[in-house]
Amino acid sequence: MSSALLSVEGLQVRLPTTAGLVTVVDGVDFEVERGQVFGLAGESGSGKTISVLALLGLLPDGAQVEGTAMFEGKDLLRLGRRSLLDIRGREIGMVFQDPQTSLHPMMTIERQLTEHVRYHLGLNHAQARARAMELLAEVRIPDPAGALGAYPHQFSGGMRQRIAIAIALACRPRLLIADEPTTALDVTVQAGILRLLDGLRRQSGLSVIMITHDLGVMSSIADWLTVMYAGRVVESGPTPEVLSRPRHPYTAALLAALPHPEAVEDTPLISISGTPPSPQARPGGCAFHPRCAYAVDACKTDVPDLLEVGDRRRLACPVDPLMVPA
């Protein structure tokens, strides 16, 4: 396990609210290997975004974090402010969901691409500018020289996201965190972004944490899939495995809810009854039990542990109703 680029163990995050501290992430373990695209899936409220924000120390004031996150021999959760600044942008880059709002509307593209590069790597103006041109070419922005002097609002959504990716990768980090990078984009543009990310990853051995609720995106780009529900990991494994042979009832339900492009007309859409619980109102025991078709009495009281269930799969469901005999 020590060969993993990032190894998170027992991550717990509590955030301040009117009703006191609320546990948003409740004991999460995962590893990201080098050169891997690590998929983190889940609905809103599952804690996936908060987990990665915790890694970068970007949580609001008053947040409490427990657990360890070993990255290149350092525990990210115990780093001081200075060391965190060194990690952010330089060793770990981040791309946010909405490129409309994640780029500064009043700064030129050049400025946004070069300011952290100069800060982290000490390049001078000309060197930084050359670097910026390279990056724009890598992410396939036409006319990089012209683009440098332009402003974000002059670009389309897809191009803005490419620029955001270029910014995140400017200092050649080892890990890229992409939080719903394609959700705000048109479906037709999504494929281009995913292809870009995949290509960049293959070129440079970059690891990517891909956060999305879209299982279709997962299947096309993620090597490893981890599913979160209500602040905990419920299932993880190689993506094709998990998607073709899900073992957690939640994962199976998510897959079943996807409309099938080849379904017969008038096939009713299946949805999971109920809604995901808000962090303040999580049920006791296994958080999924109120919506689970296979729940037994024990599920209401016992929090299931995430256990190895053979062949690099992990599962947090003692009932394991979908286990397909080998």
Next chain:
Amino acid sequence: MPGWQLGLLSRPFVRFLGRRLAALVLLGIGITFVAFVLTELVPGDPAAANLGQRAIADPAAVQAFREHYGLDKPLPVQYAVYLEHLVTGDLGQSEQSHRPVRSDLSEFVPATAELAVTSILIAFVLGISLGILSAVRRNRLTDQVLRVISLGGISMPTFWLALVALYVFFFKLGWVPGSGRLDPGVLPAPHVTGLYTIDALLAGQFDVFVSAAQHLILPAGVLAAYNVGLLTRFTRSAVLEVINNDYVQAARAKGLPERTVVLRHVLRAALPPIITVGGLAFANVMTGTVLVESIFGWPGIGQYAFHSATTLDLPAIMGVSLFVAVVYIVVNFLVDILYGVVDPRIRVA
């Protein structure tokens, strides 16, 4: 792709400025109309008021006056005459000083300019810094205290503050000199701009500079009080609007230190609304000078306006109002330009 650039000399921006300039000119004409209407509303015979006791008995003088101002012609013609006079800079004659209003104004403008510029500088520097501080320390003690102080600033009648400040700092404590722009016996430096401080610096006369600065500080401070309160509040809310935006979080995620994030990213994004307050701040200073210059014995157009108001010297009142309004719309135009400089999204609109 050619035509990318949205720089300051780009076509879209120049067109934007052109539109603003056109609006300025139209507004200028509009305010002359307002001033004209107001002068028409004045009850009584303008000739009688303007010419004084003796002249009124002389029919030739009265007739000349009437012709000069077209008083015997229909209203639209009178307006045309009025406009014609304005274009040549003729603002009428003061009933008090019996000099052209224009000469009165040019004598008094530099003093007020010095006061206004200093006051606005103080207000912006202090107001923006306190506003940022207040926003960054949101809801903590510093913020609470600053919010109360800034509320106090915009609730205070400026003329009262002037009185109290003068009483405390001059009369009781003797920290600052009393009225006027310079100590008695001190002569101003050779006239370049009319601003005593600048002129003194240009001429290297530091003792004059010190004297002028000492006299400047209290009036400028009093005038700035309202604007400091206003700017603190505006900056605070502008910064708060912006501080949780994604691009600020993205800047942090790039590993930039918090101070850079706040001063470069947050402030930059919060600047546009703060800049628009600049125009308002100028108006407040103008308002303040009318109320405050006479208290400080500051020989500016504010004091001129005050005396004109108390003596009902109508040409002077109208002349000052028109002058200040014109300066105000020019200032607003400059603010618009500045807004376009700071926020490139406007340049396309």
Next chain:
Amino acid sequence: MSAQPLPLRFAGVFSRRPGTLGSAWRQPLAIAGMVLAGAWIAIAILVPLIAPYNPLTQSSQLVLAPSASHLFGTDELGRDVFSRVLWASRLSLPLAFFLVAMAVLIGGVLGGLAGYFGGWVDEVVMRATDLVFAFPTIILAMAVTAALGPSLRNAVLAVLVVFWPSYARVVRGLVMSLGQSDYVSAARLLGASSRRALVVDVLPNVAGPVLVLATLDLGNAVLLLAGLSFLGLGAQPPTPEWGSMVNTGTQYFERWWMGTFPGFAILSVVLAFNFLGDSLRDALDPRSSWAVQR
């Protein structure tokens, strides 16, 4: 799956919830404002009972410093300053309320019509507001009052001229944006008449910001009236008015009590309205930024 992914600012929303120190600030502010405003309103109503002297009675006790018998001292004509300060509230407060109410009415109606009908109605109203906004407030008020003749009535008119455009703008903007809003369109689709849509859906949403602006304007009205009276253009002697009293105070500089107390009265009244306006704004929309300032 249509579940929206967690927005990045989810984290920020947690710490901004009411109940944290943020709302604790709001309560003392509102309370202070209400107490202060209430006190002044009570004074304005009860002044014949509580003022020790007749505000117009001159005496030979000229420019006396504050003492037990004259709490705020006497002025240059021997009148009791304390009584005059109290009696002035009978002028400023009702006038301020009247002014704001009228400005809201005139501005609101004009702005509403402009926003609703658009076209040339909108153009005319907008140009008119532009013209008023082109002048710094007191300059225009001063010019209008001087042109019409210095009196309290004309000062009130002048302030009205200067105040109505802000409401016109606000109401117009709100009407326009709401008119295009989805739920109003939905209401119309469902068959509700235009007029009904206007009253039931648009009006309550307009009331909030207008109320905030109006409360803050109460303070501005007091300040502007006092300023005009200070210039000699508003209340005429011997009527006790805070602004003109401060003016007299500047002529009797060493008799600090003559100008200080009336000014203090203005400060406390305006502060009260600003406290109220601020907490109102916070209550209506904790995230709102700025309202129109003068």
